[in-house]
Amino acid sequence: MIIKQAKYILGVAAVCGFLSCTKDLDLKPTDSIDASKAFTSVKDLTDGLYGVYSSVSNANRIRIGSILADETKLSDENRGQDQTTFRWQYTSNNAPAGLGQYYQTIDRIHRIIAAAPGIPAANATEEADKTRISAELLGLRGIAYYELLILFSPQGYAPDALAVPLVLSSDLLQKPARAKVSEIVAQIETDLAAARSSASIPDAPTDPLRLSKSAIAAYQARVALYKRAWPAAITFASDAISLSGKTLNKATLAGFFSDANESETIFKYRNNAGPSLIWRDTNGDVFFEPADKLKQQFDRVNDVRFAIFFGAGGNDTSIVIKYPGSSRGPQVNDLKLVRLAEMYLLRAEAYAENNQLTQAAADVNALLAQRVNGHVDVAYATQPIAIAAVVNERYKELCFEGFRFFDLKRKGLAITRNLSDSRNANWQTMPANDTRFALPIPQTEIFANPNMVQNTGY
Numbered sequence: 001m002i003i004k005q006a007k008y009i010l011g012v013a014a015v016c017g018f019l020s021c022t023k024d025l026d027l028k029p030t031d032s033i034d035a036s037k038a039f040t041s042v043k044d045l046t047d048g049l050y051g052v053y054s055s056v057s058n059a060n061r062i063r064i065g066s067i068l069a070d071e072t073k074l075s076d077e078n079r080g081q082d083q084t085t086f087r088w089q090y091t092s093n094n095a096p097a098g099l100g101q102y103y104q105t106i107d108r109i110h111r112i113i114a115a116a117p118g119i120p121a122a123n124a125t126e127e128a129d130k131t132r133i134s135a136e137l138l139g140l141r142g143i144a145y146y147e148l149l150i151l152f153s154p155q156g157y158a159p160d161a162l163a164v165p166l167v168l169s170s171d172l173l174q175k176p177a178r179a180k181v182s183e184i185v186a187q188i189e190t191d192l193a194a195a196r197s198s199a200s201i202p203d204a205p206t207d208p209l210r211l212s213k214s215a216i217a218a219y220q221a222r223v224a225l226y227k228r229a230w231p232a233a234i235t236f237a238s239d240a241i242s243l244s245g246k247t248l249n250k251a252t253l254a255g256f257f258s259d260a261n262e263s264e265t266i267f268k269y270r271n272n273a274g275p276s277l278i279w280r281d282t283n284g285d286v287f288f289e290p291a292d293k294l295k296q297q298f299d300r301v302n303d304v305r306f307a308i309f310f311g312a313g314g315n316d317t318s319i320v321i322k323y324p325g326s327s328r329g330p331q332v333n334d335l336k337l338v339r340l341a342e343m344y345l346l347r348a349e350a351y352a353e354n355n356q357l358t359q360a361a362a363d364v365n366a367l368l369a370q371r372v373n374g375h376v377d378v379a380y381a382t383q384p385i386a387i388a389a390v391v392n393e394r395y396k397e398l399c400f401e402g403f404r405f406f407d408l409k410r411k412g413l414a415i416t417r418n419l420s421d422s423r424n425a426n427w428q429t430m431p432a433n434d435t436r437f438a439l440p441i442p443q444t445e446i447f448a449n450p451n452m453v454q455n456t457g458y
Helices: 012-018 042-053 059-067 100-118 124-152 181-197 213-227 230-244 250-257 304-309 340-353 357-368 383-397 404-411 443-448
Strands: 072-074 162-165 178-180 265-269 288-290 335-339
Touching: 042 100, 042 124, 059 124, 059 404, 100 124, 124 162, 124 181, 124 213, 124 404, 162 181, 178 181, 181 213, 213 230, 213 265, 213 335, 213 340, 230 340, 250 304, 265 340, 335 340, 340 357, 340 383, 357 383, 383 404
Parallel strands: none
Antiparallel strands: 072 288, 162 178, 265 335
8 A cells, every 4th residue: 555554644744844933824732632632623624734735845756856867976985875876876775766755745635625615704704715726736736646647657758558557536445557648647637627727726836835836837847848738838837937927137146046036946945954965964075076077068157157056256065055044054955846937948848849940049048048148049940959958057046956867867868977977887877768767656555455567667
């Protein structure tokens, strides 16, 4: 069974731990309570929703996206942290990702959805709150299934390939088989469309800790890109950009990554642990350094990102400093689940794949004008050149944010590291057709569910 606990953890304590207690998330810890008694008021539904939000961290995807790909290299100070993952030596017994986080989120969603119709609203405000909660829950379910899909499905978009179990109700005794990729995609699209159609959800991310129509459109764009549905990806990314009300701004970029502003934030996770701890310890020991290959892509003098990501003044610190810390502490930063620059690059990729080269170049130029001092506009002579250029700009802009491994997997491209980054030719290249792109189902899940099928090669 994917969800083994028999009681529902309301998650209110976790909200203050993970999301931090902001004005609209000022919740007090409660004990674990029986599911039948968890929800008796609209406030309980709201608390339950915040419990769901507390579980949508992308920290593990950040880790996997960087360490499995070509963004990092082992440091001499690494004491064994994630070395088997970096070397692609994972098996079903030491799987780099599990299903539990996401199915716990999905189970929480189903419990709240089931309870909501029986909860009376005291007034019009509470009725509106109920409507918004229901819409957000559908959106969050779609997001959870999207994260599962990109982890455990094979390379590219193979509609008939096995994805993950499709669970649409809370039943601790069910033992579901894996659904097809196309079935999971259809459910994601249904959930996201239903959420976005609700008038109760705001267009812009006025509170980026909660879903907006802009954020939902961004996930719709990601799904369309995954499906290789280029016109849909262009439309959804355009919606995400326009609805966000955000603009790219070079002057605010450093402050954005230290949480001093929300200039590019469309959706985020309030984090109280240091994402930099993926790459270094609290005592300063470095587990993983930025890859030489990655740093070589940047103009150290004119590209403002180099100083923000790797070291001031173009100096090579050999440390990932993209998450420098915030007012909440050193190395503690909100995790950017969706941000504006990604939507520009997503749309640029879809334009390039759709052979709309002028539009692809326009989006890339709009981004680079706010990243590189003295940027001179680029133009793409051919479609392959445009596609490769956009993929490389994603590599640079979105490094250490959980995209690179999944971009290469989605595009059917090999992982190719510099020898200086891999240290060993055996860890230098993962071919495009390698079965390890589809991460293993943890062996505990295979034991618990006789209907669960392992991915090929494990």
